[in-house]
Amino acid sequence: xSAASRLTPFMGRPDGINxxxxxxxxxxxxxxxRETALALVDKAIADLAEGAASAPHEEIERLADxxxxxxxxxxxxxxTHAAKRLCETVRGMVVxxxxxxxxxxxxxxxxxxxxxxxxxxxxxxxxxxxxxxAARKVQGLG
Amino acid sequence: MADLCIETDQSFNFGxxxxxxxxxxxxxxxxxxxxxxxxxxxxFHRCNRLxxxxxxxxSHEADLILVDPFPRADDGLTxxxxxxxxxxxxxxxxxxxIMTGHTPRELIQKARDVGANYVVAKPxxxxxxxxxxxxxxxxxxxxxxxTPVRDPLAAxxxxxxx
Numbered sequence: 001x002s003a004a005s006r007l008t009p010f011m012g013r014p015d016g017i018n019x020x021x022x023x024x025x026x027x028x029x030x031x032x033x034r035e036t037a038l039a040l041v042d043k044a045i046a047d048l049a050e051g052a053a054s055a056p057h058e059e060i061e062r063l064a065d066x067x068x069x070x071x072x073x074x075x076x077x078x079x080t081h082a083a084k085r086l087c088e089t090v091r092g093m094v095v096x097x098x099x100x101x102x103x104x105x106x107x108x109x110x111x112x113x114x115x116x117x118x119x120x121x122x123x124x125x126x127x128x129x130x131x132x133x134a135a136r137k138v139q140g141l142g
Numbered sequence: 143m144a145d146l147c148i149e150t151d152q153s154f155n156f157g158x159x160x161x162x163x164x165x166x167x168x169x170x171x172x173x174x175x176x177x178x179x180x181x182x183x184x185x186f187h188r189c190n191r192l193x194x195x196x197x198x199x200x201s202h203e204a205d206l207i208l209v210d211p212f213p214r215a216d217d218g219l220t221x222x223x224x225x226x227x228x229x230x231x232x233x234x235x236x237x238x239x240i241m242t243g244h245t246p247r248e249l250i251q252k253a254r255d256v257g258a259n260y261v262v263a264k265p266x267x268x269x270x271x272x273x274x275x276x277x278x279x280x281x282x283x284x285x286x287x288x289t290p291v292r293d294p295l296a297a298x299x300x301x302x303x304x
Binding site: 003004005006007008009010011012013014015016017018019020022023024025026027028029030032033036037040058061062065066068069070071072073080084087 | 158169
């Protein structure tokens with residue numbers, strides 16, 4: 001009978017580690033990468049701010065996707081939220097063929113603001129506004 | 143780890159297992175590498191282009207494959223389909239995990255159709271990734287009172303609901 005997967009033979013091997021050890025090591029590795037990851041987030045936001053007016057929508061979406069994935073790994077929920085809304089907004093505008101640069105700029109401005117640590121209540125209001133904007137764009141209303 | 147199936151008495155040594163990571167986001171490839179290094183994986187091949195990963199996969203074996211198919215989802219899924227098609231009959235299957243920030247149901251369905259083991263939504267925790275890896279080995283017992291997730295689509299949906 002064959003193994004369930006190609007990883008099965010590595011179970012129970014000598015000099016192994018257990019899940020708690022694996023997770024502790026992974027968490028430590030991730031923490032060591034935090035500053036690098038957040039620097040990449042800031043770089044991507046800066047790239048958006050600098051080039052979004054002339055960049056193809058694929059590039060805006062790629063940068064927003066990258067921001068959401070990286071920031072989300074390190075508890076930057078507001079940034080992740082805003083970046084995901086930017087992705088949805090871009091896709092909605094592409095589908096409806098109604099590009100609106102101002103809306104893109106609002107999202108990029110929000111990303112910059114959140115990274116500069118505005119007050120929590122301000123961020124919540126900002127994100128609620130982006131949700132409404134994204135919903136309109138996805139539905140082709142705005 | 144309340145919602146996961148990780149068993150604390152398991153042990154593993156993935157030092158000789160090979161990993162292929164495919165993601166256009168170099169930063170996220172770094173993150174995946176950091177997580178997997180913590181789990182004991184040491185042999186990595188990383189591709190930030192799907193075309194590069196297809197070339198690699200034609201001449202190398204990987205035991206674990208992590209793929210973000212964004213932004214060319216169909217190409218990414220084709221890579222998985224090709225890998226599954228080349229699997230020798232009766233041999234143990236590679237473990238294929240799709241990691242993506244975009245989780246429409248259509249993608250999950252297609253991922254199941256081409257033979258992905260799991261879909262995990264970015265961002266995800268190390269515990270989620272380790273849980274999927276250990277589950278794929280078939281050595282994880284079902285936790286008392288929990289419903290086993292064996293259907294790939296159900297597993298994907300479960301992963302997305304983490």
